[in-house]
Each structure stands twice: as C-alpha cells, then as structure tokens.
Amino acid sequence: MKTRVTELLGIEKPIIQGGMAWVAESHLAAAVSNAGGFGLIGAANAPADVVRNYIHEARELTDKPFGVNIMLMSPFAEDIAQLVTEEKVAAVTTGAGNPEKYMAQWKAAGIKVIPVIASVALAKRMERVGADAVVAEGTESGGHIGQATTMTLVPQVVDAVQIPVIAAGGIGDGRGMAAAFMLGAEAVQMGTRFCVADECVIHDKYKDRILKAKDIDSEVTGRSHGHPVRGLRNKMTREYLKLEAEGASFEQLENLTLGGLRKAVVEGDTDNGSVLAGQIAGMITKRQSCQEIVDEVMDQAERLLKIK
Ligand SMILES: Cc1cc2nc3c(=O)[nH]c(=O)nc-3n(C[C@H](O)[C@H](O)[C@H](O)COP(=O)(O)O)c2cc1C
Numbered sequence: 001m002k003t004r005v006t007e008l009l010g011i012e013k014p015i016i017q018g019g020m021a022w023v024a025e026s027h028l029a030a031a032v033s034n035a036g037g038f039g040l041i042g043a044a045n046a047p048a049d050v051v052r053n054y055i056h057e058a059r060e061l062t063d064k065p066f067g068v069n070i071m072l073m074s075p076f077a078e079d080i081a082q083l084v085t086e087e088k089v090a091a092v093t094t095g096a097g098n099p100e101k102y103m104a105q106w107k108a109a110g111i112k113v114i115p116v117i118a119s120v121a122l123a124k125r126m127e128r129v130g131a132d133a134v135v136a137e138g139t140e141s142g143g144h145i146g147q148a149t150t151m152t153l154v155p156q157v158v159d160a161v162q163i164p165v166i167a168a169g170g171i172g173d174g175r176g177m178a179a180a181f182m183l184g185a186e187a188v189q190m191g192t193r194f195c196v197a198d199e200c201v202i203h204d205k206y207k208d209r210i211l212k213a214k215d216i217d218s219e220v221t222g223r224s225h226g227h228p229v230r231g232l233r234n235k236m237t238r239e240y241l242k243l244e245a246e247g248a249s250f251e252q253l254e255n256l257t258l259g260g261l262r263k264a265v266v267e268g269d270t271d272n273g274s275v276l277a278g279q280i281a282g283m284i285t286k287r288q289s290c291q292e293i294v295d296e297v298m299d300q301a302e303r304l305l306k307i308k
Pocket residue numbers: 017018019020021023042043044069071094095116137140141142143144168169170171189190191192193195276277278279280
C-alpha cells in the first residue's frame with residue numbers, strides 16, 4: 001500500500017499513531033515506527049526539555065522516522081517549534097491553532113508539516129501556506145474534537161485539496177482503514193487503539209476502561225465554552241456535564257479537569273481523571289503489541305481492498 005503519505009514520511013505502512021498528550025511518549029512512538037507505521041510524540045503542554053528527552057529516547061529505540069505533535073495552544077509551543085527544528089524530526093503534526101508562522105523554518109529544516117484539521121476551510125488554508133498533508137479528524141476521535149464526522153469530513157477535504165489526506169477518528173481496524181481509503185484518504189491515524197498497546201505507558205486501569213468500554217460510553221465535555229473534548233464517561237464527566245447544564249463559568253469547569261489527563265494516565269484514577277478515548281473504544285477488546293496492531297489492521301485492510 002504505497003501512497004503519497006508513505007512516500008512523504010518514508011514509511012512502509014500508511015498507519016500513523018496520533019500524537020497524544022501524556023500518552024504518546026518515546027516508547028509508543030518508537031514501537032509504531034519499528035512496526036512500519038509512523039509514531040508521534042505528543043508534546044502537549046510539556047516543556048522543551050521533556051520533549052527533547054523523548055526525542056532522544058525514541059532515537060535510541062528506533063532508527064526509523066518518527067514525528068512530534070505540537071499543540072499550538074501550549075505555553076511552550078514556541079520552544080517546541082524551535083526544538084523540532086534543531087532536532088530535525090521527520091515530521092510535525094499540529095493541533096489547536098495555525099502553524100503558519102513556523103512553516104518556513106520547518107521547511108528549511110526538511111521537516112514535513114501535517115496540520116490536524118476538522119474543516120474544509122482550514123484544510124484549504126493549510127494547503128495554501130505550504131502544508132505537506134493534512135490529518136482530517138472527525139468528531140468520533142478521542143481528545144479535542146470538531147463537529148464533522150470522519151465519514152463526511154474526509155471526502156470533502158479530499159475534494160478540496162491537492163495534498164494527501166490522512167483520515168482520523170473512529171478508525172480501529174482494517175475495515176475502518178479500508179473505508180477511509182475508499183473515501184480518498186492515503187493513510188489513517190489511530191489514537192484510541194494504540195492507547196492499549198503493550199508499549200503504551202499509560203496506567204493499566206486506563207487501558208482496562210478502554211477495553212471494557214461499550215459503543216456509547218464516550219461523552220463530550222466542554223461544548224459550552226467552545227473546546228469540546230471526548231473521553232469515557234465517569235464521575236468527572238457526570239459532574240462536568242451537570243455544571244455545564246447549570247451554566248457554570250469557564251473557570252469552574254476548568255478547575256474540574258485541571259490535571260485530569262495526568263490523573264488518569266499516571267495515577268490510574270479513572271473516576272476523577274480525564275479518560276480521553278474515542279467512540280471506537282467499544283470495539284477495542286484486546287491488548288497487543290504495536291507490531292500486532294499494525295500488522296492486523298494492514299492485513300484486514302489489504303484483503304478488503306483486494307490488494308492481497
Ligand atoms: C488520550 C488521547 C490524547 C490525545 N491528545 C492529542 C494531542 O495532544 N494532540 C493531538 O493533535 N491529538 C490528540 N489526540 C487525538 C489523536 O491524535 C488522534 O487523532 C485521535 O485519537 C484519532 O481518533 P481515534 O481516537 O478514534 O483513533 C488525542 C487522543 C487521545 C485518545
């Protein structure tokens with residue numbers, strides 16, 4: 001399955017592991033790259049020193065290309081933008097903002113730039129300012145989400161831009177991957193499925209919540225202040241939604257989720273923490289290595305697409 005994305009990133013298989021705050025560190029990223037896909041370190045709100053260590057660790061663990069996901073809203077975004085330039089990582093994906101001002105320096109360093117977008121308008125704008133590809137991420141995804149579904153967003157973005165499109169959101173197996181390719185995508189990005197990978201360092205209780213989740217167990221908090229986030233339903237989301245319905249202020253709601261992802265990922269507090277995961281969690285029922293996940297998804301997709 002050679003596509004423009006496998007060419008662009010120098011990878012064998014068009015499967016990208018989404019950059020995930022607190023979740024996607026060196027071990028996960030390196031394991032996905034070693035499996036023939038493309039691993040991403042999630043810089044999230046971490047300072048540059050932490051991300052530098054992850055990059056160096058990943059280089060110890062793999063000689064394959066990997067990238068860094070930069071949340072442009074992070075207080076350290078500027079530092080991380082410089083860091084990836086110095087480190088010359090293979091690619092950056094960006095979320096929560098417009099990476100335009102960094103584009104020239106990244107390009108000069110030979111870094112491929114792949115913004116994550118949730119609308120046709122943003123995809124076109126990113127193409128105009130020089131993006132190499134876009135990740136079209138549907139609302140089924142775990143984490144911060146847009147409005148359009150993957151099914152509707154991907155073909156509309158494919159029609160609107162010339163650069164390759166990577167589909168994300170709700171893809172958990174080869175059927176999802178094949179479907180995304182039928183919509184015109186040239187690679188897929190998965191987040192939730194990689195959360196339960198053996199090489200993923202998150203707390204076992206977090207993995208168990210995903211493995212036990214049913215189809216309708218995710219909830220979206222934060223719609224009222226324009227920053228919707230999808231995670232699995234728990235004590236925190238119930239409280240959050242109750243406060244939201246009562247018209248609570250942004251600050252009150254923020255207090256409830258402050259450090260929430262860390263609480264779930266590191267401490268395993270899946271009641272009070274933010275257990276970010278997508279709607280596809282209901283289909284994810286087994287722990288596997290990244291190699292097994294990548295091989296299984298590829299094998300199924302290739303059979304369905306009659307490549308095999
Ligand atoms: C726990 C978690 C944390 C995430 N953090 C980020 C992030 O920091 N930056 C980002 O661009 N996307 C983030 N995402 C989105 C993923 O990179 C990916 O696009 C998404 O998970 C794909 O949808 P799926 O969960 O249905 O596979 C996160 C997703 C999850 C599940």
